[in-house]
Amino acid sequence: MSNATVHPTAIVGSLARLGKGVKIGPYCIVGDSVVLHDDVELVSHVSIDGHTEIGAGTRIFPFASIGHQPQDLKYHGEASRLVIGKRCVIRESVTINPGTENGGMLTKIGNDCLIMASAHVAHDAILGNNVIMANYVGIAGHCQIGDNVIFGGTCVIHQFTRIGAHAFIGAQSMVDGDVIPYGMAVGNRASLTGLNLVGLKRRKFDREAIHRLRAAYRLIFASEGTLRERVEDAGALFKGDALVQDVVAFIAAASDRPILMPRNGQTAE
Incomplete structure (x- = not known):
């Protein structure tokens, strides 16, 4: 376990791989197939399972559920993966699921992402770098999210949807179509409302x-x-x-x- 710090109340699988400087706080649960790279911090009450790899410097806050079985009736126990990048911040009660056989076997989140409280990233979604998801955002299965995309609170993104790099999705939007790079979408159902000029x-x-x-x-x-x-x-x-x-x-x-x-x-x- 390198020089990892593990709270006495935490349960860490004997086969889990922990990098240097990892901190695992009270009442966390880490499965056998989990890899935590250097300086990952689980604040408390975090549950991580499955074939999950978390990049260096990422912090995960209480009651997050990471890498557990996808919410997909077509999932039959295949050893799919979840990969989370470096320096991400994953806040309270976030849920992130691994991939499925029908979607490439991988859910992936890039570097430097901020996923705020109670947000959800479903199976086989691919997120780029520097993505910001405000509270209660839901990314459905198989979505592709480009770099530097920002989601306002309580957005919902339909499965198989693509969101281009540098796009902005307004709060409370329901997006059921692809959003061009640099675009801005707002509404339920959302429409394209222009370019993300402020972000540019x-x-x-x-x-x-x-x-x-x-x-x-x-x-x-x-x-x-x-x-x-x-x-x-x-x-x-x-x-x-x-x-x-x-x-x-x-x-x-x-x-x-x-x-x-x-x-x-x-x-x-």
Whole structure:
């Protein structure tokens, strides 16, 4: 167990692998197949099981349930995995499930994510780096979440949905379609309400790049022609622009969900 600190009331499986500086607080339970890398801290009353690996420096707060059996009737005990990245903060009563045979056998969360109290990440979901989930956010199975996505409180994301990098999802939204990179979605059911301009500015994106992205957004979500035609036009017109090409590639990629669109009559960004 290296130099890990384990509270006397904690129960740690004899085969669990604990890195240097790991702290396991009162009444935690850690299963045999769990790997806790250096400086992971379980504050208290944390339950971790299954084939779960938690990256260095991650802190998990009381009553979180990590790596237990997925909430999927098609799961039949397969040895699927959950991998959580470095320096994440997982707050009280969060639940995160491992993958399933029907979804690639893996749930994965990137580095530096903040998952606030009572949020849920379901089986086979893939989250990027620097994702922020406010309280009571629910990410359903098989979702793909890009880097730097922010979710307001009590959002619900439909299974198989993709959320592009740097997107913002407003509080209490129910999202049942793919949200483009740099986009902003709000509502129940959610619609695309523009670009996440505040987030882009805070992250120091170039002003001219933002202007080009806004122009491409207006073109892609204009009323003339088909979406496919407009996406192709934007890709050709902004051929050398990385942000626009991110959006073009995202829309062009195959998906089980439709692309989230602005509501009728909603002004383009």
